[in-house]
Amino acid sequence: MKKIIFLAIFILLAVFAMADDLQVTAYVNRTTIGINDILQYTIEISGSDADKIGTPNLPQLDGFKNQGVSTSSSSSYTMTNGSFQSSVTKKYQYSLSPTRTGSISIPSITIKYKKKSYKTGNIKLNVVPGSNEPAPARASTRNNNSPAENSGKLSDNIFIEIQVSNLNPYQNESVEVTYNLFSKYDVTSLSFKEEPSFIGFWKEDVFTPNRMNLQRTNRNGELYNTMKLKTYAIFPSQTGEIKVDPLKMDVDIRTESRNIWSFGSTKTYTIASKPLSFKVKELPPGAPADFSGAVGNFQLNSSVSETQLKVGDSFTYTLEISGRGNFSNLNIATLPEINHLRFLDPETSSDITASKVNGKKTIRYLVVAQEPGNFSIPSLPFSYFDPGRNKYVTLRSDKYALDVKEGDNIYIPGTTSQASIHLEGSDIGFIIENRVMSSFKPWFDSILYWLLLFVIFLSLPITTLLMKRHTQIAGDMDYQRQKRANRVLKKYLKLATEYYKSANPDFYYAAQSGLENYLTDKLKIARGSRKDQIISQATHLGYSKELVEKINLMFNKCNEARFMPGGFLKENIQTDYASLRDIVAEIAKSRIKGK
Amino acid sequence: MKYYLIIFSLFIMLFPVWADNEDLVSKTADQAITAYHNKDYDTALTHFLYLENNNIINADLFYNIANCYFRQSQIGKAILYYKKALKVDPAHQAAASNLKFILTLTKDKIDTPENGALSRFLLRLYHSFDLNKAALFTAVLFFILIILLILLQTVFQNRDKSLPIFLIFLVVILLVISATISYLKYQNFHSASDAVVIAQTAIGxxxxxxxYTRVFTIHEGMICQIENTxxxxxxxxLPNGIGGWVQTNLLEIVKIKEN
Structure with a gap:
């Protein structure tokens, strides 16, 4: 049951919302306004859907400048006959500032929502010069007795006054322009809205306040809160009549409470200064040749740090212009080229006071003396136009004579860095009286050098080989014995041959000893081994059977001849010698195993 | 016996045969020196150049030729021959100091890079001996190395080997350094990478x-490196790193003629 009721209410609400129309109206706060005032133009949209419409777009308005929009909204809910109604009101308040005087109308504005158009009315306005803003009640009651109190106009109670040093200056002459605020109200805040652009002038900002600082002053018997807003130093760059736009400020003023129920509120006003009009005079004819546009009142000073110099020394040459005038485009004649004096690029410094009018400009040259001699720095002209005396003035710097003496340093022309050269002598050395003049030939190109190195190198493998052989020999006793065997055999054979020739029976001793020693060494068996051992070893090591038999026979014959009585027969010695030789020859030919 | 003969004949063949010409050389040199004494630099130069054309490579000769050119105000040629003399004998004091002097007379200032104390010392050491001394040193070190290796195999065969191994290590290091220096010197001797401007001016x-666009103008006596021909x-x-093409006939290459 509850659900159904909720549903019914929901549907009802939706129906109401659909049926609800929007109401759109537009209105202004005043229909007659001053050109410096601000018009409040409000578009009010009410209806349940008012929230859903965005900020209306204002068309380009003729005669007005849109300064911005502020939005406010309110909602109300009503219950009628048990049904629930909501209504939203949205207000879009535009701040419009008029750009011209006369009759201006704000056209009707169309707002489209859900295929429906809503139109606002046409509003006709009258814009008058100055300010038509009604003077608000002053928060301050201290000025109650002032005569202007009764003035109902805002512009009489708060305004910007201009101080100009000269409205009829010469071209390039400095002019100081100061804007001051005068107010009888309690000003809570200030901001610059539009600053004059000074087209046709070279402009320098001299003073800009960094915070609000109101001071009480008496002006023609009236007390005001005053403040210096801006000071400019301007230099007209063209001649004829030049207009300067007014300075515009946004000022917040606290107003007095009208009754005990309302507090004092703060209201923003735009105030503007009067426009300026200058008549700039052309500089009179007859300017000196070196005149470059300096207007004012100047002095010229010059100095050099030293006049007695040595070659390579440096000194400074200083030009200083001080006074009052247009320093920002002040030019001094450049120095002519002086031979043998090198002027480095000058260092320029300006020391100009905050007024941008008074100051000092310094040009400092570093000069290097390159050659000995007497030189002079000529006098330099500087011309300016003095508006006070209404004529051109030419100043001349002092002339300087320099005495440059021979120094220790040598200046090398054409180089940027000054280098001194230490000379080895004043002339070249004498020729060398070498009459042999052997020709140089690199050894690396000669084969001999490489041959020598190769020979040196070769000695290494040769030594290695020799060493290897040496150790081999030293380590091998059998080899030694074998080598010795031949020697022993030779010895005994020689002995045997001698005995044979003399038919000595010792022949058999020599033959036997020789053979025995030879064979034991050769066959690697111990010395003094018995005959049988020798024979068996010889057989074992592969001597041929015939040879072994012959050896055996030889041994037997020797034994017979030596030890048997009557064993030695002179006639046999011949054949035995022959067979011994035969054996030795055969042994030499034979190869034994394991060798 | 035969081998000795072959080696001996080889030995003879390897040396330049100047025995016959020795007289001629000393005679020509004597004539040149006399002419120089008599301030007849033209004649002196002719005689000295004759010797050079007869394949005599001698630092003193090149030095004397340079002096003759200098006396004839041919600074470019003088610098060229001082450089040649130093190429043959980097330790040629007279040539080095004359070159240093004559370089101050050139129109273009040639900046030599400033070296630190150590590199200056090493450079001086490097230039204090010529190619053949380096070769000799290398050969001696090689010989010592071989001797040490032989000793290692024989005398020290069954002994403590730490001393000979240390010595071998030392000698190998010295040998590598010596061989490198020798190689560099040999390369430098045969190189043809430097040239001297002998014309009054040369445009790069x-x-x-x-x-093509002009890049620079250099004057007589400028020493530069050849990059390409x-x-x-x-x-x-140029020494400051700028490169440019110059006509070959305006320059002469610092080069020892090979015979």
Missing amino acids: YSGPGVE NDDWMLIK
Whole structure:
């Protein structure tokens, strides 16, 4: 049951919302306004859907400048006959500032929502010069007795006054322009809205306040809160009549409470200064040749740090212009080229006071003396136009004579860095009286050098080989014995041959000893081994059977001849010698195993 | 016996046969020196150049030729021959000091880079001996190395080997250094990478031809490095790193003639 009721209410609400129309109206706060005032133009949209419409777009308005929009909204809910109604009101308040005087109308504005158009009315306005803003009640009651109190106009109670040093200056002459605020109200805040652009002038900002600082002053018997807003130093760059736009400020003023129920509120006003009009005079004819546009009142000073110099020394040459005038485009004649004096690029410094009018400009040259001699720095002209005396003035710097003496340093022309050269002598050395003049030939190109190195190198493998052989020999006793065997055999054979020739029976001793020693060494068996051992070893090591038999026979014959009585027969010695030789020859030919 | 003969004959063959000409050389040199004494630099130069053309490579000779050219105010040629003398004998004191003097007379200031104390010392050490001394030193070190290796195999065969191994290590290091220096010196001796401007002025172009943009103008006596050569043009690099093409006939290469 509850659900159904909720549903019914929901549907009802939706129906109401659909049926609800929007109401759109537009209105202004005043229909007659001053050109410096601000018009409040409000578009009010009410209806349940008012929230859903965005900020209306204002068309380009003729005669007005849109300064911005502020939005406010309110909602109300009503219950009628048990049904629930909501209504939203949205207000879009535009701040419009008029750009011209006369009759201006704000056209009707169309707002489209859900295929429906809503139109606002046409509003006709009258814009008058100055300010038509009604003077608000002053928060301050201290000025109650002032005569202007009764003035109902805002512009009489708060305004910007201009101080100009000269409205009829010469071209390039400095002019100081100061804007001051005068107010009888309690000003809570200030901001610059539009600053004059000074087209046709070279402009320098001299003073800009960094915070609000109101001071009480008496002006023609009236007390005001005053403040210096801006000071400019301007230099007209063209001649004829030049207009300067007014300075515009946004000022917040606290107003007095009208009754005990309302507090004092703060209201923003735009105030503007009067426009300026200058008549700039052309500089009179007859300017000196070196005149470059300096207007004012100047002095010229010059100095050099030293006049007695040595070659390579440096000194400074200083030009200083001080006074009052247009320093920002002040030019001094450049120095002519002086031979043998090198002027480095000058260092320029300006020391100009905050007024941008008074100051000092310094040009400092570093000069290097390159050659000995007497030189002079000529006098330099500087011309300016003095508006006070209404004529051109030419100043001349002092002339300087320099005495440059021979120094220790040598200046090398054409180089940027000054280098001194230490000379080895004043002339070249004498020729060398070498009459042999052997020709140089690199050894690396000669084969001999490489041959020598190769020979040196070769000695290494040769030594290695020799060493290897040496150790081999030293380590091998059998080899030694074998080598010795031949020697022993030779010895005994020689002995045997001698005995044979003399038919000595010792022949058999020599033959036997020789053979025995030879064979034991050769066959690697111990010395003094018995005959049988020798024979068996010889057989074992592969001597041929015939040879072994012959050896055996030889041994037997020797034994017979030596030890048997009557064993030695002179006639046999011949054949035995022959067979011994035969054996030795055969042994030499034979190869034994394991060798 | 036969081998000794072959080696001996080889030995003889390897040396330049100047025995016959020795007389001629000393005679010509004597004539040149006399002419120089008599301030007849033209004649002196002719005689000295005759010796050079007869394949005599001698630092003193090149030095004397340079002096003759200097006396004739041919600074470029003088610098060239001092450089040649130093190429043969880097330790030639007279040539080095004369070159240093004459370089102050050139129109273009040639900046030599400032070296630290150590590199200056090493450079002086490097230039204090010529190629053959380096070769000799290398050969001696090689000989010592071989001797040490032989000793290692024989005398120290069954002994403590730490001393000979240490010595071998030392000698190998010295040998590597010596061989490297020798190789560098040998390369330098045969190199042809430097050239001297012998004409009054030479213009460097951005390409091999006068139609290219001018890059620089250098004057007589300028020493530069050769980067590339074309038929008539040479790409050179100045000491400050700028490169340009210069006509070959305006320059002469510092080069020892090979015989």
